[in-house]
Amino acid sequence: MSARRSPARRPTMKDIARRAGVSESAVSFALNGRPGVSETTRERVRRVAEDLGWRPSTAARALSGEGAATVGFVLARPADTLGVDSFFLQLVSGIQEVLAERHLGLLFQIAADTADECAVYRRWWAEHRVDGVLVVDPRTEDPRPGLLDELGLPAVVIGGATDERHPGLSTVWADDAEAMAALVDELCALGHRRITHIAGLPELAHTERRVRALRAEAGRRGLTEVRSLTTDYSDAEGAAVTRRVLESAAPPTAIVYDNDVMAVAGVAAAAGLGFSVPGDLSVVSWEDSALCRMLRPLLSALSRDSVEFGRTAARELTALLDGGPARTVRVPVPRLIVRGSTGVARDA
Numbered sequence: 001m002s003a004r005r006s007p008a009r010r011p012t013m014k015d016i017a018r019r020a021g022v023s024e025s026a027v028s029f030a031l032n033g034r035p036g037v038s039e040t041t042r043e044r045v046r047r048v049a050e051d052l053g054w055r056p057s058t059a060a061r062a063l064s065g066e067g068a069a070t071v072g073f074v075l076a077r078p079a080d081t082l083g084v085d086s087f088f089l090q091l092v093s094g095i096q097e098v099l100a101e102r103h104l105g106l107l108f109q110i111a112a113d114t115a116d117e118c119a120v121y122r123r124w125w126a127e128h129r130v131d132g133v134l135v136v137d138p139r140t141e142d143p144r145p146g147l148l149d150e151l152g153l154p155a156v157v158i159g160g161a162t163d164e165r166h167p168g169l170s171t172v173w174a175d176d177a178e179a180m181a182a183l184v185d186e187l188c189a190l191g192h193r194r195i196t197h198i199a200g201l202p203e204l205a206h207t208e209r210r211v212r213a214l215r216a217e218a219g220r221r222g223l224t225e226v227r228s229l230t231t232d233y234s235d236a237e238g239a240a241v242t243r244r245v246l247e248s249a250a251p252p253t254a255i256v257y258d259n260d261v262m263a264v265a266g267v268a269a270a271a272g273l274g275f276s277v278p279g280d281l282s283v284v285s286w287e288d289s290a291l292c293r294m295l296r297p298l299l300s301a302l303s304r305d306s307v308e309f310g311r312t313a314a315r316e317l318t319a320l321l322d323g324g325p326a327r328t329v330r331v332p333v334p335r336l337i338v339r340g341s342t343g344v345a346r347d348a
Contacts, residue, residue: 011052012152013323020048028323070105071095071317072130076117076137077110077201077233085233086260086289087306088136091158094310095134102318114139118147125151132317134158135169138205145169154320158313159206170316171328172309176206177213179302179334183284184217186336187254191345192282194225196245196252198238198262202230207258210286214256225250231262238262239269246273246281253345254282260289263299267341278343288337297340304334 013027020027022041029036030045037045073095075088092108099106107130111117121144124130132154135144145166148155152168160171187195197214199207211228218226229245231237238257242265245252257263263285267277275281277297285292288301309331316329 011049011054013054015052016045016049016054019052020045069103069131069321070107070129071099071314072107072109072121072124072133073136074109074111074117074120074133076113086291087287090306091136091310091313094307094312095314096310097307098311098314098318104318114143118143121147121151121153125153132156132321134313134317135160137201139203140205140208141203142205154317156313156317156320158309166326168320168326170320170326172313172316172331173328174304174309174331175333176209177216179286179336180210180213181217182333182336183256183302184214184221186338186342187256187282187284188221188223190254190282190342191347192254193223193345194250194252195223195254195256196226197228197256198241198245198258198266199228199230200233200258210258225252231258233259233262235261235265239265242266242269243273246270246275251275252281253347254284254342256284256286258286260285260287260291260299260301263301264291264295267295267299277341280346282342282345284336284342286334292339295341300339300342301337302334303337304332 013024013031017024017027022037022045026037026041027045028034030042031049073092092106096106107124109120111120121133124133130153133148135148135155135157136159138157138160145155145157149166149168154168156170156172158172160173184195195214195218197210199211201207207230214226214228218224229241231241238261242255245255246269255266257266263283267283270277270281270283277283283299285299285301288303292299292301312329312331316327320326
């Protein structure tokens with residue numbers, strides 16, 4: 001059986017510019033009927049474009065008011081963990097708000113894993129289904145940026161690390177290390193020395209950054225009873241890990257959960273074991289939400305404007321579709337809101 005061939009690379013304006021011996025801006029002027037180039041150059045550019053089989057992006061036509069386009073968004077997470085995830089609901093809300101202003105549609109799909117997600121990108125590209133994609137949950141070893149570069153598909157990576165550089169990909173991110181440092185500062189000021197971080201999926205880049213940041217902060221302060229444990233973000237695993245650490249010989253006096261759902265489940269699990277919050281155990285959620293404000297005591301949480309995060313990502317993608325350069329954009333660091341679930345450590 002013959003090996004499966006990869007889809008041929010789409011010709012770009014850069015290809016046309018190189019072949020025609022002109023600048024990319026001249027190609028844009030020529031193909032979009034704008035002034036700024038001579039008729040001779042315009043005709044040469046058009047002939048080269050036709051020879052290369054270039055076709056205008058539907059997104060470009062949409063942005064100039066000539067049609068409609070679609071942006072792709074794939075989530076490779078267990079489906080049962082998404083329905084209660086407030087961060088993604090707010091993120092998508094912000095994304096959709098900006099796309100609607102530009103008359104761009106949003107094509108959403110859940111994938112089994114990153115391999116499945118990559119297959120979706122290849123299919124969408126081959127079928128001309130989308131003109132750009134929004135990528136979430138960057139991995140420590142991530143095949144997606146390289147694939148999107150190969151396909152020439154504009155993309156914005158949401159939550160990517162600053163050392164990720166790909167010519168056609170912009171990055172929108174927040175500094176998890178700075179947020180973790182502020183959180184540890186607060187807990188240490190309350191006398192906590194035994195701190196457990198109940199984290200999310202281990203393969204995610206932001207999980208790795210938070211774990212690394214907590215380890216660094218613990219080392220800087222000489223804390224020897226600080227650790228991170230990974231989960232699938234679900235309430236079931238959040239509760240199970242909480243019970244396991246609280247039943248240990250030296251249980252933590254503070255637990256940081258990577259999302260609000262696990263934090264609420266953890267409080268219930270702690271209560272079931274006879275631990276009071278915050279008397280015996282301080283609890284902090286990395287994500288703030290209505291859940292954090294409905295529980296008693298109210299949950300201390302790291303708060304950020306997730307809707308604006310989505311708007312920023314969508315704006316960066318539309319800028320790429322407009323022909324702008326790839327950029328790295330840093331959004332504000334989540335800030336800690338102290339509520340009733342954090343207090344002085346019982347053995348301080």
